[in-house]
Amino acid sequence: MLYSRGVKFLDYPNIVRLNPAIPWKTRGNGAVALRLLVESEDSINDIWELARSMLDEYSGVFRDSKKQPGLILHIGDIPWFFKFIAEKALYDLVPLELVDRLLVKSNSTRVYSPSGRRGLIGAVAAVGCTMETSDHTYELLAYRKQEYWGSRRCVSEESVIAVDREYGDYLILNYDYEYGRVLITPRGPDPVLLGLRGEDPIVLLEAYKKLEICEPVEYTCLFRTNQHTDAHLHSVDSICSIRPYMCVKVNGIVSSRPVRIPGGHVVFKICSGGCCIDVAAYEPTKSFRDIVEKLRDGDLVEVMGCTRPPSSRHGLTINLEKIVVREVARVVEYVNPKCPRCGGTMESVGRGKGFRCRRCGYRDQYASKTPVYVERDLKPGIYEPPRIAFKHLMKPISRFGREKRVFSGVLVDGFIQRVG
Known part of the structure; x- marks a missing residue:
């Protein structure tokens, strides 16, 4: 639809995951941004009307009084406050009133919120979170035909395992070997058949072709995203500065x-x-x-x-x-003393009365428990939960040292494909 309107993609479609602690979030608390080069004002108007109609259609199918989807279209350079909101929305609570006040100042931004304005926070954050110089990953989403929505997804578990083993560290959290669960297929009634996550768009396109899918796919789309980057974790110097709904990393003493x-x-x-x-x-x-x-x-x-x-x-x-x-820490346990006569373990006679040997009867009224350092069954290091427990933004240890700090802007061919 967009290509027919003279549009050029400047980036892959972006999925931006926001603070997962927000109480009124959607399930994945995600927002999508499209960064486009458009030929004319007429094309901009067409895109805006198309986006509004698609939002209305989708919201009608998946109506939920608790959800407040929002849509914005911004023309030109991204204002500073979009980037400010984007950074804050990753780890903290952003008041809707603040976003509303800032949007009023932008004459280049169109706003649409058919059922409440809370979704505009995520929309602004998605535009502002460009990931041009921050870590990012990729996800290839395959979408179902509408008649399959709500039914059991049909993807071969064996093929998921084979693909995951073949491409190794180029893929991210697609199968949990400890608990034997496929992680690429969501469980809700949404239109997504599967999401294959990884480090490289070319590898994802290759790996997807090797999956055995036993239901028709409508189209596929490759996204650039902040998933599995720990972008939501905000370093704080003191526990005293932590507030409810913040996502943090902080040092402390147990x-x-x-x-x-x-x-x-x-x-x-x-x-x-x-x-x-x-x-x-x-x-x-x-x-x-x-x-x-x-x-x-x-x-x-x-x-x-x-x-x-x-x-x-x-x-x-x-x-x-x-x-x-x-x-x-060094852990000390206090144990009963050994008998100096026979080497047996002594027992307490009573508070302040010393100890007596169980074996030979030797008594010592001045004896006391002996301190013993316990060898710890825990070593310094970083520890994480099993794959099955990972949420969208959580970065696995296997990604440490693989962070990306620049996006070239070069897009691979076929990142959006209509299949059926």
Whole structure:
């Protein structure tokens, strides 16, 4: 549709994932931006009307009173406040009133919000988040024919495994080998059949051709995105500066031994700068909780995740995504002393009455428990949950050191293809 209107893509379509802690977010809290070179004012008007009609159509099919989709069209250079909103919307709460005030100042921006204006926050953020000099990845989405929406997706699990093994580190989180689950197929009734994620657009196009898909595909589109980059994690110097709904990474000292509570969640506390905060590894993180349970008082850690506000049952809490164990504290246990006569283990006679040997009967009223340093079953390092627990923005350890810092602007042929 766009090509027939004399349009040239300046970038792949962008998927921009925003703060996943926002309570009224959509499921993936994502927004899409198209960056286009357009021939004429008439083409701009045509594109605007096309976008509005498609938004109305899609919103009608997937109507939800809690969702407030928003659409903007901006002409020319991107204003500074679009970039400001984009940065803040990744990790913090952005008031709609602020976005409304700033949009009024832009004469080059058209706005459409058919059912509430909250979606305009994401629309502005998507335009402002250009990812020209920040880390990014790619995702190839295949879309279903409408008559298949809501039905079980038909993609061969064996072919997903084969593709994932063939292309290795060029792909990102497409299969969970620990739990045997395909991760490229969503579970909702939306039009997406699958999303193949990776580092290189050419590799994604090649890998997609090797998937065995047993239902018709309407079209495919290759996106550039901030998914799996940790773009939402904002470094803070002190726990004292953390607010509800922020996504942060912060250093602290473990001040309470982790406890597994009803529901299978593991909770502990860290402190720094005179402030403390709860940290929780939830049941869906599976084996990650076993690592968290090995923490002890005095361990120096960096925790990464988004915060939930306090309630009557818990304080301000970081939902743990990854953890860096920087230093492990020396743990001391006090054990009963050995008998100097026979080497047996002595037992307490009573408070302040000393110890007696169980084996030979030797007594020492001045003996006391002996301190023993316990070897820790936790080493310094970075730890993450299994693949099944990863959300859109979370960066796997396998991507550390592979970050991209520039986008060339060169697009591969066939990044949008109508199939059926």
